[in-house]
Amino acid sequence: MKANMKTAKSKKLIDNRTFISFVILIIALIVINFTDNDYIKRITSLCGIYVILGLSMQLINGFTGLFSLGHAGFMAIGAYTVAILTIAPEDKVMNFFMKPILPFLANVEWWFFPSLIMAGIIAGVFGFLIGAPVLRLTDDYLAIATLGFAEIIRVVFTNTQSLTNGALGLKAIPNNTNVLWSWAMAFITIGFMVFLMKGSYGKAFKAIREDEIAARSMGINLFRHKVMSFTFSAFLAGVAGGLMASLLGTIDPNMFRITLTFNILLIMVLGGLGNIKGTVISAIIVTAAMEVLRFLDESINLGFIQLEGIPGMRMVIFSMILMAVVIFRKDRLLKGN
Amino acid sequence: MRIMLKIENMTMKFGGVIAANNFNANIEKGRIVGLIGPNGAGKTTIFNVVTGVYMPTEGRVIFNPDDREHVISGLRPDEIAKLGVCRTFQNIRLFKDLSVLDNVFIGNHLRIESNVFSSILRLPGYIKEEKEILKKSLYLLERVGLLQEKDEKAHSLPYGKQRRLEIARALATNPRLLLLDEPAAGMNPQESRELMQFILDIKDEFDLTIFLIEHHMEVVMGICEEIFVLDHGELIAQGNPEAIQNNQRVVEAYLGVE
Numbered sequence: 016m017k018a019n020m021k022t023a024k025s026k027k028l029i030d031n032r033t034f035i036s037f038v039i040l041i042i043a044l045i046v047i048n049f050t051d052n053d054y055i056k057r058i059t060s061l062c063g064i065y066v067i068l069g070l071s072m073q074l075i076n077g078f079t080g081l082f083s084l085g086h087a088g089f090m091a092i093g094a095y096t097v098a099i100l101t102i103a104p105e106d107k108v109m110n111f112f113m114k115p116i117l118p119f120l121a122n123v124e125w126w127f128f129p130s131l132i133m134a135g136i137i138a139g140v141f142g143f144l145i146g147a148p149v150l151r152l153t154d155d156y157l158a159i160a161t162l163g164f165a166e167i168i169r170v171v172f173t174n175t176q177s178l179t180n181g182a183l184g185l186k187a188i189p190n191n192t193n194v195l196w197s198w199a200m201a202f203i204t205i206g207f208m209v210f211l212m213k214g215s216y217g218k219a220f221k222a223i224r225e226d227e228i229a230a231r232s233m234g235i236n237l238f239r240h241k242v243m244s245f246t247f248s249a250f251l252a253g254v255a256g257g258l259m260a261s262l263l264g265t266i267d268p269n270m271f272r273i274t275l276t277f278n279i280l281l282i283m284v285l286g287g288l289g290n291i292k293g294t295v296i297s298a299i300i301v302t303a304a305m306e307v308l309r310f311l312d313e314s315i316n317l318g319f320i321q322l323e324g325i326p327g328m329r330m331v332i333f334s335m336i337l338m339a340v341v342i343f344r345k346d347r348l349l350k351g352n
Numbered sequence: 353m354r355i356m357l358k359i360e361n362m363t364m365k366f367g368g369v370i371a372a373n374n375f376n377a378n379i380e381k382g383r384i385v386g387l388i389g390p391n392g393a394g395k396t397t398i399f400n401v402v403t404g405v406y407m408p409t410e411g412r413v414i415f416n417p418d419d420r421e422h423v424i425s426g427l428r429p430d431e432i433a434k435l436g437v438c439r440t441f442q443n444i445r446l447f448k449d450l451s452v453l454d455n456v457f458i459g460n461h462l463r464i465e466s467n468v469f470s471s472i473l474r475l476p477g478y479i480k481e482e483k484e485i486l487k488k489s490l491y492l493l494e495r496v497g498l499l500q501e502k503d504e505k506a507h508s509l510p511y512g513k514q515r516r517l518e519i520a521r522a523l524a525t526n527p528r529l530l531l532l533d534e535p536a537a538g539m540n541p542q543e544s545r546e547l548m549q550f551i552l553d554i555k556d557e558f559d560l561t562i563f564l565i566e567h568h569m570e571v572v573m574g575i576c577e578e579i580f581v582l583d584h585g586e587l588i589a590q591g592n593p594e595a596i597q598n599n600q601r602v603v604e605a606y607l608g609v610e
C-alpha cells in the first residue's frame with residue numbers, strides 16, 4: 016500500500032518533455048510578442064485561436080465520442096457577439112447604413128474581456144438549447160443535425176440585417192486580439208481541458224465514448240453529461256470566434272462555412288483523438304501550414320512560366336493529408352489518450 | 353425476510369419473440385439466487401429488464417433496498433443504478449481503452465456530490481471526494497486481485513481478470529443488489545472455485561443481495577440458496593439446489609427431451 020502511494024505521488028501531471036516544450040513555447044511566444052513583424056504576430060495569434068478550437072472539438076468528439084460538426088456556427092455566434100459589443104457606437108452607425116442596428120445595441124461599447132466571456136456564454140447557451148434535442152440522436156444523425164445548425168446560423172445571420180448587418184458583414188471591430196490575448200485564452204483552455212479530463216466528470220465523458228451501455232449501467236446520466244460536454248465545447252468555440260473577429264477586424268457570415276469546421280476537424284484528427292498535447296501541436300502546425308501554403312491558391316511566377324493559381328488548392332492538399340492520416344494512422348489515432 | 357427485488361407478471365416481447373413470459377420472482381434480501389436455463393431461455397433478458405435496458409411489455413419490477421418500495425420498471429438504467437442495482441455483462445463491457453483503475457474510478461461517479469466546476473478548479477470539497485474515490489477504488493482492485501495491473505489498459509487483461517474487473521467496477525457503485533451475468537464463463541475449474549468463494553465473501557462484506565446467471569452447475573449448486581429455471585421464456589422450476597437437481601422438467605429442458 017505504501018509503495019503504491021509513492022508511485023501515485025511521483026506520477027506528475029506533465030512529464031519532463033512536455034514541460035520543456037511548454038517552456039520553449041512560452042519563450043517563443045514572448046519573443047514573437049516583442050518583434051515588430053506583424054505578419055508573424057498575426058499567424059501566432061491565429062495559432063492560439065486554433066488551439067482553443069482544436070481542444071473544443073476534442074472535448075466533444077475525441078473525449079465524449081460525439082460526432083459533432085457545429086463549430087463554425089458556435090464561432091459565428093461568438094464572433095458576432097464580440098463584434099456587436101465592442102464596435103464603437105459611431106462605427107456602428109457607419110456599419111449599419113442600410114438599416115440601423117437594434118436601438119438597445121446602438122450605444123453599447125464593452126471592454127474586450129467581458130465581450131469575450133459573453134461570446135462564450137451566448138455560444139454555450141445555444142449549445143445547451145440545441146444540445147437538448149440533437150444529443151438524443153445517434154452518431155450519424157448528430158453530425159448531420161449539428162452541420163445543419165451551423166448552416167442555419169449562417170443563413171440567419173445573413174438575413175438579420177438590424178442585428179448582424181446581413182451579408183455586408185461588420186467592419187471596424189477593434190483589434191484587441193494579439194499574441195498575448197489569444198495565447199492567454201489558449202493556456203486557460205489547455206488548463207481547463209487538462210483538469211476537466213483528469214477529474215471524475217472528464218472520466219465519465221470518456222466512459223460514454225468507450226461504451227454508452229456500460230456507462231449508463233454504472234449510473235452515468237448520458238444525456239446530462241453529453242449536454243455538459245457539448246455546452247463547454249460550444250463555449251470554447253464561441254470564445255475562439257470572438258478572438259478571431261477581433262483579430263481580423265471584419266467578419267461576414269460567409270466566413271463561417273463548413274470548411275472552417277473542417278479545418279478544426281483536421282487539427283483534431285492530426286493531433287490524435289483524445290490527445291491534448293497532440294492537439295496543441297497540430298493546431299500550431301496546421302495553422303502555420305495553412306498560411307505557408309497560401310501560395311498554392313495564388314498564381315506562381317517561375318520567371319519563365321506563369322502558373323495560374325487554383326483557388327481552393329490548399330484545401331485539396333489538406334483534405335488529402337487528412338485522408339492519408341486517417342488511412343495510415345487509424346490505429347494510433349484512437350490510442351491517443 | 354424482506355423482499356429486495358420483486359418481479360411481477362413480467363412479459364418481454366421482441367416483435368414475435370416472447371423472451372420472457374409472465375415471469376414472477378421474489379428475491380429475498382441477503383441471498384444468492386441463481387437463474388439458469390438453456391441458451392436463449394431469456395435469462396439475460398430478465399437482467400436487462402431489471403436494470404432498465406428494456407421496458408417490460410407487461411408487468412413490473414419493484415426494488416426495495418431500505419423499506420421503501422421503488423417501481424423501477426420504466427426508469428432509466430442510470431436511475432436504477434443510483435437506487436442501488438448494478439450488474440456485469442455476459443459479453444464483457446469494460447471501458448476498453450481506459451486504465452484498470454479508471455474503470456473502477458468511473459464506477460464511483462454516480463455518487464459524486466461536487467459539481468463539474470469544483471472538479472475543474474479542484475476545490476477542497478472535490479479533492480476530498482476524489483481521494484476517497486481513489487482509496488476505495490484501490491481497495492476494490494486489491495480485493496479482486498488486480499492492484500498490480502491498475503495502470504494497464506482494461507482490454508489488455510486476460511479474460512478472467514476482465515470479468516473480475518467488471519465486478520470491481522460494479523461494486524464501486526455501492527450496489528445493494530448485484531446482478532452477475534455468467535461470471536464464471538471462460539474460467540477453468542480452479543478459477544471458478546475461487547470465484548465462488550469471492551462471491552460469498554463480497555456478499556457478506558458489502559451486505560449484498562446477489563442474483564446470478566450461470567451455466568457452470570457446480571457454481572450455481574455450490575453457492576445459490578434458491579434457483580429459478582427458465583426455458584423458452586417460461587419459468588419451469590424454482591427451489592433450492594437439491595429440489596432443482598431432482599426436478600424432472602429441469603432435467604428434460606437441459607437434455608432437450610421434448
Ligand SMILES: Nc1ncnc2c1ncn2[C@@H]1O[C@H](COP(=O)(O)OP(=O)(O)OP(=O)(O)O)[C@@H](O)[C@H]1O
Pocket residue numbers: 366369370371389390391392393394395396397398442
Ligand atoms: N434486443 C432483442 N431483440 C430481439 N430479440 C432479442 C433481443 N434480446 C434477446 N432477444 C431474444 O430473446 C431470447 C432470449 O435471449 P436471452 O439473451 O435473454 O437468452 P439467455 O437465456 O441469456 O441465453 P444465453 O444463455 O445464450 O445467454 C432469444 O431468442 C433472443 O434472440
Ligand SMILES: [Mg+2]
Pocket residue numbers: 395396397442
Ligand atoms: Mg445470456
